[in-house]
Amino acid sequence: MQTRATVDVSMVVANFNNGRYLEDFFHSILNSTSQPREVIFVDDGSTDNSLIIAQRASDALDHVKIIALSKNVGFANALNIGIANCSSTYIMRMDPDDVLLPERIERQYEYITRDALDVVGSNAVIFHDSTNLPIGRTNFPARHADIETTILRGEHGVLHPTVLGRASFFKNVPYIQENVPAEDYDIFARFLKAGARFGNVAEPLIHYRIHDKSASSRLRYATIARTFRLRDTIFGGYTSRWKIVSYYCxxxxYRNYLGSRSVVSKSLWGALSSLCYPQKLVRKIATRTVYRPGR
Structure with missing residues (x-):
């Protein structure tokens, strides 16, 4: 393997039964233009072949450290275990069913150290596992002020699996298992309240996989409601039921719009999205991707 620069980054991955995606995941690390100091792979009691594949990857990538939990403790708890075992100044989040673009580590490390930020995310190409074709891309704000405004609205200012952040924040403001699957909004809202400075790289730096078991595909009203309740608790205020319902719709x-394969259904879902949140739909449609996942 070609020698690549190692940066002061610990990548933390919490895995549960993602064996079918792990070869793609580890291959994308192998192909990165910069390497993290360590990859902390926490297997959360998987019952598939995840550990076999991870062990094979650790033979090729000697900075992969496997923590095999004897039972499933939950996503947030598994992340906290991984974070507790990190030794770097910065922690990079990544989900094992996604794929890094080659320059992700290099670009984000350069960005966060150059601008003295605390959290740096990026955009992502969204693709569906069944077709391996792109169906959209994210459009997160780049500047701290805009990210702050987004989080204060009760929306996501950064995409969780794209984040690189200071280890001190992750260790002092841990994940809360009871807030899963809204743990991502919760932790970055608490980072913001603790004084963290945010940024996002404008271009996509990961390929974000949608499949039947992904959180994106199984979004529930209760998750949106919990997110807004967390916002109200952390920052004060009150979110009406109508706001929660309209945002959930x-x-x-919009996710049905992305997944639709016919012009008719795409138009219908797009129209419904527009009725619920017209300003945001316009921004999203304006950034529809022309990329193809480089697999």
């Missing part, structure tokens, strides 16, 4: 409709 927008998210569900």
């Amino acid at each position: 927008f998210i569900k409709s």
Whole structure:
């Protein structure tokens, strides 16, 4: 393997039964232009072949450290275990069913150290596992002020699996298992309240996989409601039920819009999304991707 620069980054991965995706995941690390100091792979009691594949990867990548839990403790708890075992100044989040683009580590490390930020995310190409074709891309704000405004609205200012952040924040403001699957909004809202400075790389740096078992495909009203309740608790204020319902309808409709393969259904879901949240839909449609996942 070609020698590549190693940067002061610990990548933390929590895995549960993602064996079918792990070869792609580890291959994308192998192909990165910069390497993390360590990859902390926490297997959360998987019952598939995840550990076999991870062990094979650790033979090729000697900085992969496997923590095999004897039972499933939950996503947030598994992440906290991984974070507790990190030794770097910065922690990079990644989900094992996604794929890094080659320059992700290099670009984000350069960005966060150059601008003295605390959290740096990026955009992502969204693709569906069944077709391996792109169905969209994210459009997160780049500047701290805009990210702050987004989080204060009760929306996501950064995409969780794209984040690189200071280890001190992750260790002092841990994940809360009871807030899963809204743990990502919760932790970055608490980072913001603790004084973290945010940024996002404008271009996509990961390929974000949608499949039947992904959180994106199984979005529930309760997750959106919990997110807004967390916002109200952390920052004060009150979110009406109508706001929660309308935002949930927008998210569900937009994801159906992305997944639709016919012009008719795409138009119908797009129209419904527009009724629920017209300003955001316009921004999202304006950034529809022309990329193809480089697998």
